[in-house]
Each structure stands twice: as C-alpha cells, then as structure tokens.
Amino acid sequence: MSACAPTRHDPTPRRPRARRASGAKSPHSPPPTGGRRLRIAGADVSASITVFLIAVPMSLGLALAVGAPLEAGLVAAAVGGIVAGLFGGTPLQVSGPSAGLTVVTAELIQVYGWRTTCAITVGAGLLQILLGTVRAARNALAVSPAIVHGTLAGIGVAIALAQLHIMLGGSPQSSVVANALALPEQLAGIGAAAPLIGALTIAVLLLWPRLPGRVGRTVGRIPAALASVVIATAVAAVATPGLARVDLPSWRSHALPELPQGPVLALATAVFTVMLVASLESLLAAVAVDKLAADRAGEPTPAPTAPPTAAPASPAAVPPQRSDLDRELRGQGVANTVTGLLGGLPVAGGVVRGSANVRAGATGRASTVLHGVWVLIAAGLLVTVFEWIPLAALAALVMVVGIQMVSFAHIRNVHKYREFPVYAATVAGVVAFGALAGVALGVAVAVIVSLHRLGRTKITVTEQDGRHVVTVHGQLTFLAVPRLTRTLGQLPPGVDATVELDGFFMDHAAYEAIQSWRGAQLAQGGRIAFTGRSGSRIAEPAAAAHSCCRPWTPWRNHRCHDRPADHVGATTDTLTSSDSGASPVPGAGRKAGAHRLLSGLSSFQRNTAPLVRDELARLASEGQAPSQLFITCADSRLVTSMITSSGPGDLFTVRNVGNLVPPPGTVSAESGDDSVAAAIEYAVEVLRVESITVCGHSGCGAMQALLKGEPESGPQKPRTPLWRWLRHGLPSLERMASRRHSWARISGRLPADEVEQLCLTNVVQQLEHLRAHEAVARRLAEGTLQLHGMYFHVGEAQAYLLTEESSSGTGPDEVFDRVGTGERERTGV
Numbered sequence: 001m002s003a004c005a006p007t008r009h010d011p012t013p014r015r016p017r018a019r020r021a022s023g024a025k026s027p028h029s030p031p032p033t034g035g036r037r038l039r040i041a042g043a044d045v046s047a048s049i050t051v052f053l054i055a056v057p058m059s060l061g062l063a064l065a066v067g068a069p070l071e072a073g074l075v076a077a078a079v080g081g082i083v084a085g086l087f088g089g090t091p092l093q094v095s096g097p098s099a100g101l102t103v104v105t106a107e108l109i110q111v112y113g114w115r116t117t118c119a120i121t122v123g124a125g126l127l128q129i130l131l132g133t134v135r136a137a138r139n140a141l142a143v144s145p146a147i148v149h150g151t152l153a154g155i156g157v158a159i160a161l162a163q164l165h166i167m168l169g170g171s172p173q174s175s176v177v178a179n180a181l182a183l184p185e186q187l188a189g190i191g192a193a194a195p196l197i198g199a200l201t202i203a204v205l206l207l208w209p210r211l212p213g214r215v216g217r218t219v220g221r222i223p224a225a226l227a228s229v230v231i232a233t234a235v236a237a238v239a240t241p242g243l244a245r246v247d248l249p250s251w252r253s254h255a256l257p258e259l260p261q262g263p264v265l266a267l268a269t270a271v272f273t274v275m276l277v278a279s280l281e282s283l284l285a286a287v288a289v290d291k292l293a294a295d296r297a298g299e300p301t302p303a304p305t306a307p308p309t310a311a312p313a314s315p316a317a318v319p320p321q322r323s324d325l326d327r328e329l330r331g332q333g334v335a336n337t338v339t340g341l342l343g344g345l346p347v348a349g350g351v352v353r354g355s356a357n358v359r360a361g362a363t364g365r366a367s368t369v370l371h372g373v374w375v376l377i378a379a380g381l382l383v384t385v386f387e388w389i390p391l392a393a394l395a396a397l398v399m400v401v402g403i404q405m406v407s408f409a410h411i412r413n414v415h416k417y418r419e420f421p422v423y424a425a426t427v428a429g430v431v432a433f434g435a436l437a438g439v440a441l442g443v444a445v446a447v448i449v450s451l452h453r454l455g456r457t458k459i460t461v462t463e464q465d466g467r468h469v470v471t472v473h474g475q476l477t478f479l480a481v482p483r484l485t486r487t488l489g490q491l492p493p494g495v496d497a498t499v500e501l502d503g504f505f506m507d508h509a510a511y512e513a514i515q516s517w518r519g520a521q522l523a524q525g526g527r528i529a530f531t532g533r534s535g536s537r538i539a540e541p542a543a544a545a546h547s548c549c550r551p552w553t554p555w556r557n558h559r560c561h562d563r564p565a566d567h568v569g570a571t572t573d574t575l576t577s578s579d580s581g582a583s584p585v586p587g588a589g590r591k592a593g594a595h596r597l598l599s600g601l602s603s604f605q606r607n608t609a610p611l612v613r614d615e616l617a618r619l620a621s622e623g624q625a626p627s628q629l630f631i632t633c634a635d636s637r638l639v640t641s642m643i644t645s646s647g648p649g650d651l652f653t654v655r656n657v658g659n660l661v662p663p664p665g666t667v668s669a670e671s672g673d674d675s676v677a678a679a680i681e682y683a684v685e686v687l688r689v690e691s692i693t694v695c696g697h698s699g700c701g702a703m704q705a706l707l708k709g710e711p712e713s714g715p716q717k718p719r720t721p722l723w724r725w726l727r728h729g730l731p732s733l734e735r736m737a738s739r740r741h742s743w744a745r746i747s748g749r750l751p752a753d754e755v756e757q758l759c760l761t762n763v764v765q766q767l768e769h770l771r772a773h774e775a776v777a778r779r780l781a782e783g784t785l786q787l788h789g790m791y792f793h794v795g796e797a798q799a800y801l802l803t804e805e806s807s808s809g810t811g812p813d814e815v816f817d818r819v820g821t822g823e824r825e826r827t828g829v
Contacts, residue, residue, distance in 0.1 A: 040366040047360035048370035051094050051353055053226040055081070055375060058352070058401070059345075060246060060386065061394035062097040065163055066106040068114055068345055069255060070248050070386075073097050074379040075344030081372020084335035084347065089327030090286040091365040092293055094357050095335055098348035099401050100151075100281040103158040103176075104273055104435050105346060112270070118257035120267065121340030124274035128333030131275075137283060137325035146419035147426050147442035148280055149410040154430025154438050155277075156405025159398060166395035167198035169244075176431045193240040197232050198396035204228035205400055223356065225397060232393035246389045251380075256343045273436040274336075274346055282332045282349035286323045289354040352401070422446045455479035459487045468497040476501070476510035484510065488517045494524040500531050612648065619649045626652040629683040631676070631766070632695040633659040633702065637794050640695075652687060654679045658702030658762065659694055660728040663769040673728070677773065684775040684785065692770060695790040696763040702726060703758045706733050731769075732762040744814040746791070746800055763789040763802065764814050791816050 055077045063073030080095035088095065108117040131137070161179040162172035169191045173179045208224035210216070219227070236243050260267050328349070335347050357367055378386075414423040425445040430438030457474035468491055476484065491497060499514070506514075518528050626649060632638055634655045644651065654676060661680070662673040683689045696703075706729050710719075735741050736758055744751075744760035751757040767789055770776055779785035789802030800816035 039364060040370070041363050043361040043363050044367040045370060047357050047362035047367040048374060050223060050360040051081075051357050051367065051371040052374040052378075054223045054356055055094070055096055055353060055371060056378060056386075057225050057229040057389070057394065057397055059097050059375070060389065061163075061398040061401075062099060062102060063345060064166070064246075064391060064394050065102050065159060065398050066345070067109050068105065068117075069343075070246055071251065071254060071379065072114075072343055072345050074375060075342050076339045076347050078372045078376040078379065079339040079342065079344055080335055080347035081375060082369050083338050083372075084331045084349070085365050085368030085372060086331075087327075087334045088331030088349075088365075088368075089324030089329075090289055090349065090354075092354060092358050092362055092368070093282075093286050093289045093323075093328070093349045094353035094368050094371060095282070095332065095347045095349045096353060097345040098278060098281055098350060099159060099398070099405060100155050100277055101274065101346045101348060102398075102402075103155050103430075104277055106162070107434065108270055108274075112260065112262060115255050115258040115343075116260045116262070118255070118340045118343050119260045120270050120274060121344075121346045122257060122337050123260075123267075123271040123340075124278060124346065125333045125336030125338075125340060127271060127275045128279055128336060129330050130333075131279070132326045132328075132330030132333060135326045137279075137329040143280065144419065144422060144442070144446050145410075146414040146417075146422040147439060147446060148284060149407065149414065150423040150426025150442055151277070151430055151435060151439055152281070153406040153410070153423075154427040155435060156402040157427070157431050159402030159405070163395040163399035163402065167194060167392050167399060169194035169392070193236075193243050194390075194392040197236050197240065197243065197390050197392040198399075200235060201228045201232040201393045201396035202400055204231050205397065229389060229393050229397060232396075233389050236390040236393070237388060240390075244391045246387050246391065246394070248383050248386055254343055257340055269436065273434075276439070277435050278332060278336065278346055278348040279329060282328060283325055285349035285351045285354055286325060286328050288351050289349075289358060290323050292355055292358045419446075419449075421449055451479070457483070459483055461487060461491070466496065468495055469500060470497060471500045471502060473502045476506040476514075478507060478509035481509050481513050485513050485517070488514075491521075493521070494526045495521060496527045497521070498529045498531060616648055624649055624652070624687070626650055626683075626687060627690050628652065629654065629680065629687075629689045629692040630695065631656075631659055631661060631692065631770075633657065633697055633700055635697060635700065638695070638697050638792060643792055643799060652679075652683045652689060657722070657725060658700060658706075658729050659696050659766065660702075660725070660762075661694065661766040661769040662728045663731075663772050664774070673725075680770070680773055681775050684773075684779055688784075690784070691786040691788055692776070693788040693790050694763050694766045694770065695792060696759045697792045698756060698759065698794050698796075700755070700759050700762075702729060703732075703755055703762060706730070707754060707758060728769075729762060732758060732765040735765050736761040742814060744816065747815050747817045760791055760814070760816060763791060767802075789816070 056074070059073035059077040060070055061073075063070045077096040080097070084093075084095035105117065108120060112120070158176045158179075161176055161183070164183070165172045165179060165186055168186050170186045170189075173182050205224050205228040208222075208227050209220060211219060236245075332348065339345065339347050357371075360367070362368075411420070411423065414420050422442055422445050426438050426442030428438075429441035432438075433441070454475055454477045457472060457476065457480035459473075459480075460471045462469045462471070470487065470491075472480075472484070474480070521528050628651055630640055630644070630651045631654045632640060634657050640651060640653055641647065656676060660676070662676055664677070680692075683692070705722075706726060710723050710726075736743070736754075741761075743757060744764050746760070751760060767787055770787060771780065776785065776787075780787070791800040791802075792798070793800070799819040801819055803815050803817060
C-alpha cells in the first residue's frame with residue numbers, strides 16, 4: 001500500500017511548511033516545547049530593561065492606590081516576572097500588580113486587613129492552579145466581551161476617582177460613591193503643590209510619546225511612565241521639598257500572611273472574586289499579546305522601542321508563539337500563591353507591560369524573567385531613590401491608567417453589536433456594588449437581552465393576488481409560538497398561502513406548530529408553500545433537518561438553493577412534500593431559472609467566505625506551498641477537494657480529459673501539448689512538491705471513447721482537437737491488449753468491465769509517462785519525490801491506491817488496494 005495519499009493532514013512532512021490556520025486547531029495552541037532551557041538574547045535583555053522601567057513606578061502606584069505596603073507592589077512585580085514568566089503559557093506576557101484588581105484588593109484590605117488579604121491571594125492562586133489543571137481556561141473567554149470590558153471600565157472609573165483625591169493632596173474614601181460625593185469638599189480645600197505635580201506628571205505622560213523630530217525619536221525610547229515620574233520627582237525636589245513622598249519601610253518589618261479570620265462564605269466569595277478578576281484579565285491580556293506578537297511578525301520594518309543598551313533582534317524574524325491558556329492560568333496561580341506567601345499584591349497579566357515587551361523586541365520568556373530580576377535587585381538597592389518619588393506623581397500615573405481602562409474603542413464595538421446595555425449595566429454594577437456584583441448584573445442583563453432578541457419576532461400577513469403571504473422576521477423559538485399560532489389561526493380554512501421564513505433558527509416548538517397548522521390546512525384543501533430569503537436556511541430539529549447547504553458540510557445537498565421555492569425555498573424538505581398540493585409561489589420561476597453560477601457565488605460569499613477569509617489572506621501574503629501535484633480527469637463528478645479532504649493551498653491540481661500525461665518528445669506545433677508538461681515542471685522544480693498522484697475514475701468518457709475507436713478522418717475530415725488529445729491514451733489501450741504486461745486489477749475483485757480495466761491500466765501507463773519527464777526522473781533519483789496511482793469509483797464513493805511497488809515502477813503486480821476508514825493509522829498518511 002502506498003505510504004502517502006492525497007490528503008490535507010500529513011503529520012510527517014518532508015520539508016518545513018507554514019503552519020495552517022485550520023479550523024481543527026485551537027487558535028491558542030501550546031507553544032513549541034522542544035527546548036525548555038531559558039535562552040537569553042540581546043533583544044530580551046533590552047526589552048526586560050524597558051519593561052522594568054515601566055513596572056517599578058506602576059507597582060508602587062498600584063500599592064499606593066489599594067492602601068497596601070508599598071514594598072508589596074515590588075514583591076508582586078518581581079514574583080509576577082520571575083514565577084509567572086517561568087511557569088506561564090504566554091512567553092511574551094509580563095505579569096505583576098494588576099490595575100483590574102485594585103478596587104477588589106482595596107476593599108479586602110479595608111475589611112480584613114493586609115495580612116488576611118495576602119492569605120486570600122494564596123487561596124485565589126490555588127484555585128487558579130486547580131482550574132488550569134482541569135483545563136477551564138478557555139471557558140473563561142466565553143464570557144461576553146461587553147461584560148469583561150464593562151468590568152475593566154468600572155474598575156478604571158473607581159481607580160481614577162480614588163487617585164484623584166491623592167493627586168489633590170487628600171485621601172481616598174472607602175467606596176466609589178463616597179469618593180464621588182467627597183470630591184466637592186476635596187476641591188474646596190485644594191492645595192497648590194500636589195495638584196501641580198500631578199498635572200505635570202499627566203502632561204509628560206501624554207506628551208512624551210508625541211515629541212516631534214529627531215529629539216522625539218531619541219527620547220521616545222525611554223518609557224513615558226518612567227519619564228513622567230522622573231521629571232515630576234526632580235521638579236518636586238526643587239520646588240516643593242515638603243511634599244508627601246514614598247515611604248518604604250524596612251524589609252525587616254515586611255508583613256507576611258496570616259490565617260484568615262471571618263465568615264467562611266465571605267472569605268470564599270473574596271477568594272473567588274480575586275481569582276475571577278485576575279484570571280479574566282490575564283487570559284484576555286494573553287490573547288491581546290498573542291495578536292500583537294503576530295502583527296509584529298508580519299511587519300516588514302518594525303520600529304524597535306527598546307532603550308539603547310542593546311539593539312533588539314528584528315521582530316519580523318521571530319515567529320509568534322501561541323499561548324497555552326491552561327498553562328498560563330496555572331502559571332498565574334503559582335505566581336499568586338507565591339506572592340501571597342511573600343506578602344505581595346495579587347498579580348495578573350497586563351496588556352500595558354505585555355505590549356511594551358512585544359514592541360521592545362522580546363523574543364521569549366527570558367525578558368519577562370529578567371524584568372522580575374531587575375525589580376528584585378532594585379527593591380534591595382534603590383530604596384533611597386524610590387523614597388524621593390512624590391505620592392502625587394504616582395497617583396497621577398495610576399489615575400491615567402484607570403482612565404485608559406475606559407476604552408472608547410470597546411464602547412464603539414459593543415454599541416456596534418448592540419451590547420451597550422450589557423456594558424453599561426456592568427459598569428454601573430462595578431462602580432456601585434463591586435466587581436463580582438457588577439459581573440453578575442452584566443450576566444443577568446445579557447440573558448435578558450438575549451431572551452428579548454429571541455422573542456422579538458415580527459409576524460405580518462399580507463394578501464397578493466388572492467394569495468395570503470405570512471412573513472416571519474426573526475428567529476422562531478418557543479417565545480414566538482403564541483403569536484405565530486395566533487396569526488396562523490386567523491387565516492381561513494383551506495387557504496392558499498405562502499409562509500416566508502426570514503430567519504436563521506427554528507426550534508422544535510415552532511417547527512411542530514407550523515407542521516400542525518400546515519397539516520390542518522392541507523386536510524381542508526389548502527395550498528401551502530414555504531419560502532425564505534434567497535439562499536438562506538432555517539435550522540430545524542436534527543431528526544427532521546437535511547443539513548442542507550451548511551458551509552463546508554455536508555456537500556451532498558449543495559444545490560438546494562437551485563430548487564424551486566414552492567418545494568423548499570430557504571427552509572427544509574420536510575416543510576413541503578411532493579404531494580402537498582403546493583402551487584408555484586409568485587417569483588418562483590425566476591428563482592428556478594436563475595443562473596446557478598450567480599446563486600452559487602452568492603452562497604459562497606454569505607456562508608463560506610467568512611470562514612476562509614483569514615486562511616486565504618494568509619495564503620495570499622505567503623504564497624502557495626502545496627505538498628502534492630494532483631493530475632486527474634476533467635469529469636465534473638470528480639471533486640478533488642472533497643475526496644482528499646483538502647483545502648486552499650494543499651493541492652496543485654491539473655485536470656484534463658482522461659487524466660493523461662503526454663510523454664516527453666510528443667509535443668508538436670499541431671498538438672500543442674505543453675500545458676501538462678509545464679505544470680509538471682513548475683510543480684516539481686519551483687513548488688518542490690513532495691508527491692505526484694495520477695487519479696483515474698470509473699465511467700471515464702475518455703476511456704470509453706478510446707475503446708470505441710477514432711472516427712474516420714482524412715484530408716476532408718481532419719482530426720478533431722479531442723482526438724488529437726486522446727492519442728496520448730493510445731499507449732494505455734495498447735498496454736491493456738499486450739501480453740507483456742499483467743492486467744491492472746482491484747484487490748478483492750476483478751474489474752467490472754473493459755472500461756474499468758482500461759481506466760486502471762491508464763493510471764499505470766500515465767505514471768510511466770510521468771517518470772520519463774526529466775525533472776521528475778531527477779527528483780525520483782534523489783529520493784525527494786514519490787509517485788502514486790489512484791482510482792476513484794464514483795458510484796461507490798470509494799478510493800483505491802496503486803500498491804507502492806507498482807507506483808515506483810519496481811513491482812510486477814499492478815493492484816489497486818481499497819482505502820479504508822482506518823487507513824490513516826495503518827499507512828501513516
């Protein structure tokens with residue numbers, strides 16, 4: 001049996017090929033595990049310094065925002081970098097203190113104290129490890145984006161209001177509402193120093209990336225967060241030496257966790273809340289970092305943003321590594337367990353740090369780990385430097401981060417998809433009641449909105465030329481059944497009616513209601529027809545549906561959009577039968593006679609194009625790299641992509657009458673047979689295909705014509721183009737009649753007739769012609785090319801492969817073996 005057959009899934013390719021974005025693969029599959037050793041490149045060192053310079057002021061500011069010891073932010077940054085960097089599943093993601101956890105952590109500190117909050121962080125980390133072990137990470141992404149972005153926006157509002165009080169020289173209140181109510185009083189007693197330093201920090205933070213000219217390109221390599229804090233610190237040291245600054249206590253007095261005390265249910269809720277917010281933020285950040293890495297890999301001239309300590313490697317040369325989300329969740333769990341035990345803030349993956357890491361040219365997890373090492377070193381050696389930073393500068397920095405969490409791009413998207421009520425409810429819930437309550441409120445509103453849409457079905461009745469037309473706009477679920485049955489019941493008995501189902505879903509209750517009404521009408525002499533939008537389908541219960549025209553699968557009913565509307569229309573065969581007495585629907589003749597090409601193209605654009613657009617875009621940019629040349633007959637019944645389970649970019653296909661391969665030296669000005677030879681040369685020499693398959697089929701018209709013989713020809717009646725081409729099949733006819741060659745046969749049975757015998761023999765003969773081509777012979781001698789013979793029985797839907805010895809031309813037997821359903825395992829295909 002041949003060790004290779006035309007198929008889309010070949011697990012052992014002979015040469016490296018681009019990874020396909022197949023629907024069978026997870027969009028976030030595990031990264032390559034070939035090397036576990038941490039490799040450090042120059043780009044990783046420079047990227048780690050960039051992220052370190054962003055992480056330090058951010059960590060101190062978030063610790064200040066939640067009311068935790070400031071050194072807890074540095075502990076979390078170091079643990080997030082080192083531990084999550086080593087154990088996480090997103091190599092380029094940088095973890096640390098999370099802005100999304102700020103409100104939750106601040107509330108926990110106020111209720112339970114700092115040491116108990118550390119214990120809650122440990123519990124949340126253990127729960128993350130458990131969920132990552134049972135592979136629940138991807139389920140977390142099933143939450144509506146409107147809820148996730150609404151949660152982050154609500155937290156951002158809470159952060160901004162709390163930090164505004166600190167920037168104005170005051171102290172934040174215990175809740176978002178209290179902060180908003182206390183703001184007028186805070187403004188009334190405002191001082192000058194702290195607000196000016198805060199305003200300076202914000203101005204530098206926003207303007208630093210926008211500095212023009214050569215100066216902007218030079219200083220733009222320094223992170224804006226670092227530049228704003230450094231400039232504000234320098235100005236404060238000169239202008240306002242008495243301004244409140246960072247106070248890092250001695251590490252000897254650093255607080256470690258204690259056993260939690262309090263109601264068990266409340267503590268469990270706190271653990272779940274920390275786990276939920278940290279996990280969602282980390283997983284969403286992982287997906288975002290993946291996208292940034294993929295975009296960077298496709299850029300022709302990426303602009304490095306690393307500091308000038310080392311030139312980063314070209315990002316375009318580094319292939320993007322996909323995230324293993326379950327491993328990422330486990331890594332975040334380990335990091336939260338460690339940071340809680342060491343007295344640090346809860347950690348999560350962050351888009352700000354991750355995007356900076358990607359843009360700085362990082363190539364792997366080494367930059368993430370190194371950034372944590374730099375934070376650890378700074379925490380021990382730069383305490384005096386940190387104590388010069390004004391609290392107002394850190395508050396302004398974190399306030400801008402909170403404001404940026406309210407993304408107008410996200411608001412536009414949720415409004416575009418009519419999810420703004422869910423988004424608004426989530427934001428309001430988080431601001432008024434907290435993160436967990438806000439998520440619950442968002443989920444409740446999302447369910448209500450979905451039910452409303454399902455039940456929002458418009459049913460109208462009109463009359464056209466004495467025929468009633470019932471139009472149903474929307475989805476047909478049990479929620480719409482009462483109105484549907486009421487409307488249908490108002491039609492007179494024995495009515496002549498058309499039901500236009502303008503939707504994409506029908507549940508069992510609606511299907512039964514329509515069938516019951518239709519049966520009653522037919523019993524009283526009614527004439528009922530069902531139609532829908534041009535080319536659309538409405539789903540039914542599985543027992544009744546014919547799976548008609550679903551994109552990609554199944555193929556058998558692909559012509560349902562060509563059927564007259566009075567039989568099926570856009571719905572299913574079970575709604576109308578041949579004896580229903582249905583009369584033609586007005587306009588049905590136009591549909592039945594419509595051009596099939598246009599109808600098929602429209603169906604492709606509607607159903608299939610959205611599924612393959614990304615893959616075709618990738619092929620358009622990368623070029624084709626097929627593994628096989630497939631030479632087969634032009635017969636319309638032979639669908640190569642179907643019988644080989646292949647897709648775009650897999651097969652380089654040549655089709656001609658009789659799947660013939662003209663041998664070298666037969667080309668003449670009269671015959672003009674260069675086309676097949678040119679395709680063979682291009683596939684073998686340029687595309688470097690790994691195999692060539694010659695595929696014949698049952699009932700081949702070309703073989704039947706050869707058996708009947710050529711019509712008489714002469715000077716008055718020259719050869720037709722068809723017979724000038726079919727002369728390349730004469731060697732097959734001679735081979736079958738020759739006593740020097742054994743007859744080709746099918747394993748397990750004899751050929752059904754001489755047509756099938758010639759079809760089999762023709763495949764063997766064309767393989768001999770193929771081996772005579774110079775390019776093919778050279779690749780065969782090198783051992784880099786394989787030839788395969790194939791026979792497809794159309795009526796049986798059964799493929800047969802020529803035995804390996806016969807394909808290679810070394811064996812005396814010419815036997816075609818049946819390909820079974822377990823052939824993949826048996827042959828290694």
